[in-house]
Amino acid sequence: MSASQRHERAFVRTFFTSPTAVEGKDDSAAMLRRAAQLRGMEAPDVWVPDNEDATAPSMRDEGAENIIDVVSEHGADVPGEIHPRVVWHRDSPETRYQGFQHMLEIADPDRGALEHLDGFVIPEVGDIDDWKKADEFLTIVEREHGLEERRLGMSVIIESGQAELALADLRDEIGKPTNNLERLFLLVDGEVDYTKDMRAITPTGGLPPWPELRHNTSRAASANGLIAVDGPYDDIRDVDGYHDRMTANRMKGMLGIWSLTPGQVTEANESPLPPKTGQWMLDVGDRAVELTETDGRYVYEGDDLELTRIDDETYRLDVGGDQRELDAAELRETLVELTEYSPSLGDIVDSMERFEAAKDAGEGAIAMERSARLVVGDTTVTITSDRMWDEATYQAAKTPIDLFQDVYEHRPDQRGALRDRYGESVVERAMNVG
Known part of the structure; x- marks a missing residue:
C-alpha cells in the first residue's frame, strides 16, 4: 500500500x-x-x-x-x-x-x-x-x-x-x-x-x-x-x-x-522540484562544473580542463593533468563521457510525452537524442548522446513529475510560484502527463 x-x-x-x-x-x-x-x-x-x-x-x-x-x-x-x-x-x-x-x-x-x-x-x-x-x-x-x-x-x-x-x-x-x-x-x-x-x-x-x-x-x-x-x-x-x-x-x-x-x-x-531550465555539466575529475549558456553554446570557464587544436584532425585534451591526444571522433566520444545533463521540468515532460506517443503507436523502446555545442577555450565541439527509453526508464523519470503533481494538487498557495517558475504551458502539460 x-x-x-x-x-x-x-x-x-x-x-x-x-x-x-x-x-x-x-x-x-x-x-x-x-x-x-x-x-x-x-x-x-x-x-x-x-x-x-x-x-x-x-x-x-x-x-x-x-x-x-x-x-x-x-x-x-x-x-x-x-x-x-x-x-x-x-x-x-x-x-x-x-x-x-x-x-x-x-x-x-x-x-x-x-x-x-x-x-x-x-x-x-x-x-x-x-x-x-x-x-x-x-x-x-x-x-x-x-x-x-x-x-x-x-x-x-x-x-x-x-x-x-x-x-x-x-x-x-x-x-x-x-x-x-x-x-x-x-x-x-x-x-x-x-x-x-x-x-x-x-x-x-x-x-x-x-x-x-x-x-x-x-x-x-x-x-x-x-x-x-x-x-x-x-x-x-x-x-x-x-x-x-x-x-x-x-x-x-x-x-x-x-x-x-x-x-x-x-x-x-x-530544491526537490525539477529545474526551470536544463543544465549541462562537465566532469573535471573531482566535481561537476556547470557550463554557462551563451547564444546556444555551453561554455566551460574553469582552469581544470584545457582543449587545444593541434591540427585539423588532432586535439590535445588536458583534464586535471591527464593529457591525451585525440582525433575528432575520439574527442567527441570523450566529451560525451565527461558531460552530464540535468533536465528541466519541460525536458522531462517532452521526453515522457514522446515515449507515451511511441508506446501508443506500439513501440516498446525509443532512443532520445540530445546534442549541445560545447566551448572550451577557443574550440567548439558539437556532441550528441542517445539514451534508450523503455517502460522502466519512463517510470523512473516519472518520480519528479509525481512530486510536481502532488505539490500542485495539495499546495494551492504555491501554484502561482510554480506558474511563474515554469510557465503556464509547461505546468499544464506536467499536470496531464503520466
Missing part, C-alpha cells in the same frame, strides 16, 4: 518545527502564531508545533494550551498538514504519560483544534513494542473522543539504535489486527539524539554524517508506503551545505528534510 493510499500527501519536502511556548514573552505563543501564518514557498508541507525539544519542560503544559488556541484560530488557513510533537521516551513511563495527556487535550473535539489536526509526532521511540505503545495511546485518544480509528496519523523520530532496528520490523507489524500502525506517516531522522545514543565521538565535536541511518530510514519508508524525512541541519547560514545534504538525500529516495527557519523551508520546498 502506498503512502498516497493512506495519506493525502505522497511527498513531504519540509518538516518545520516551532516552539509552542516561549518563556518571558507577553504572548508565549507568538512564534507559533507567526508560523501558522506562513504562506507560499515559506510555508512547510508539514508544520510541527513542537512541545518537546523546542519548548522548555516548565512551559509544556502551557504549550499544549497554545497549540489548541493557535490551531483553533489559524488551522483552517494553514496550507500544509499539522502534526504537533509531544513528549515521549522509550525509557520513561512518566514522560510517555505526559505526552498521552497532552494528546488527549489537544485532540479534544470540544477545544476546536482537532478538525485541523492531521496527527502527532512521537520522538525518542525505542524498539517496535514502544512504537505500538504510542499507537495504542493514540487509539485510546480516538476512542475517548469518539473518533474513527486511525483518524490521527503518527510520525516517529528515529533517535536511537533501537528505533533504527525497529525499522526492519515494520513490514511484519503493519496491518496486524492487534495494532493500528497503519496510521504511520513520516519516518524522521533525529541525528543529534541518535549520535548521543550511539555514543559517537568526532574530532570536532560535530555530528557524524550517518549516511547509513538515512539509507535505512528511506528504505523502510519505501518498503512500507511511508515518507522519509531527514533531520535538522543546524548551520542555518550554510545554504550550500543544506543543498548538498538535500541532493545526497534525494539520491537515497529521501525527498524531505527538517527545516528550522522559514528560509530553510523555502530552500527545501524548492
Whole structure:
C-alpha cells in the first residue's frame, strides 16, 4: 500500500518545527502564531508545533494550551498538514504519560483544534513494542473522543539504535489486527539524539554524517508506503551545505528534510522540484562544473580542463593533468563521457510525452537524442548522446513529475510560484502527463 493510499500527501519536502511556548514573552505563543501564518514557498508541507525539544519542560503544559488556541484560530488557513510533537521516551513511563495527556487535550473535539489536526509526532521511540505503545495511546485518544480509528496519523523520530532496528520490523507489524500502525506517516531522522545514543565521538565535536541511518530510514519508508524525512541541519547560514545534504538525500529516495527557519523551508520546498531550465555539466575529475549558456553554446570557464587544436584532425585534451591526444571522433566520444545533463521540468515532460506517443503507436523502446555545442577555450565541439527509453526508464523519470503533481494538487498557495517558475504551458502539460 502506498503512502498516497493512506495519506493525502505522497511527498513531504519540509518538516518545520516551532516552539509552542516561549518563556518571558507577553504572548508565549507568538512564534507559533507567526508560523501558522506562513504562506507560499515559506510555508512547510508539514508544520510541527513542537512541545518537546523546542519548548522548555516548565512551559509544556502551557504549550499544549497554545497549540489548541493557535490551531483553533489559524488551522483552517494553514496550507500544509499539522502534526504537533509531544513528549515521549522509550525509557520513561512518566514522560510517555505526559505526552498521552497532552494528546488527549489537544485532540479534544470540544477545544476546536482537532478538525485541523492531521496527527502527532512521537520522538525518542525505542524498539517496535514502544512504537505500538504510542499507537495504542493514540487509539485510546480516538476512542475517548469518539473518533474513527486511525483518524490521527503518527510520525516517529528515529533517535536511537533501537528505533533504527525497529525499522526492519515494520513490514511484519503493519496491518496486524492487534495494532493500528497503519496510521504511520513520516519516518524522521533525529541525528543529534541518535549520535548521543550511539555514543559517537568526532574530532570536532560535530555530528557524524550517518549516511547509513538515512539509507535505512528511506528504505523502510519505501518498503512500507511511508515518507522519509531527514533531520535538522543546524548551520542555518550554510545554504550550500543544506543543498548538498538535500541532493545526497534525494539520491537515497529521501525527498524531505527538517527545516528550522522559514528560509530553510523555502530552500527545501524548492530544491526537490525539477529545474526551470536544463543544465549541462562537465566532469573535471573531482566535481561537476556547470557550463554557462551563451547564444546556444555551453561554455566551460574553469582552469581544470584545457582543449587545444593541434591540427585539423588532432586535439590535445588536458583534464586535471591527464593529457591525451585525440582525433575528432575520439574527442567527441570523450566529451560525451565527461558531460552530464540535468533536465528541466519541460525536458522531462517532452521526453515522457514522446515515449507515451511511441508506446501508443506500439513501440516498446525509443532512443532520445540530445546534442549541445560545447566551448572550451577557443574550440567548439558539437556532441550528441542517445539514451534508450523503455517502460522502466519512463517510470523512473516519472518520480519528479509525481512530486510536481502532488505539490500542485495539495499546495494551492504555491501554484502561482510554480506558474511563474515554469510557465503556464509547461505546468499544464506536467499536470496531464503520466
